[in-house]
Amino acid sequence: MKNRGDGGPPDGEPALKTVAMPGDANPNxxxxxxxxxxxxxxxxxxxxxxxxxxRVATVAVEAMRFHKPVFVGDLVSCYADLVTVGxxxxxxxxxTWAERRIVQERVKVTEGIFVYVAxxxxxxxxxxxxx
Numbered sequence: 001m002k003n004r005g006d007g008g009p010p011d012g013e014p015a016l017k018t019v020a021m022p023g024d025a026n027p028n029x030x031x032x033x034x035x036x037x038x039x040x041x042x043x044x045x046x047x048x049x050x051x052x053x054x055r056v057a058t059v060a061v062e063a064m065r066f067h068k069p070v071f072v073g074d075l076v077s078c079y080a081d082l083v084t085v086g087x088x089x090x091x092x093x094x095x096t097w098a099e100r101r102i103v104q105e106r107v108k109v110t111e112g113i114f115v116y117v118a119x120x121x122x123x124x125x126x127x128x129x130x131x
Contacts, residue, residue, distance in 0.1 A: 015043035044080045063111075092114045
């Protein structure tokens with residue numbers, strides 16, 4: 001994942017983009033961390049599915065860091081990059097950025113490392129095809 005060099009979000013298109021809604025907020029008006037983590041998991045699966053050429057399952061979250069809160073109405077973009085590929089598993093780095101709807105500011109809100117395993121039709125592990 002290459003950043004543009006200006007401190008902004010990474011180059012390229014996000015793997016996932018969504019708007020944080022009131023139903024995703026806690027009583028303080030901040031978006032639940034679990035909701036953010038779920039969006040990151042979905043985003044991380046995008047490059048994993050492409051590389052595995054089929055189904056994948058999340059097997060671990062090796063690291064997760066929350067830098068800033070996400071607010072209702074923020075446009076949330078998750079950028080995902082494949083870091084390593086093993087025989088059956090892949091590691092994906094995900095950065096999440098929020099565009100504040102009022103001030104039009106972009107801020108990195110979270111980052112994490114997700115691990116996916118390629119699975120077959122029965123849910124068992126399978127080898128990742130060679131490229």
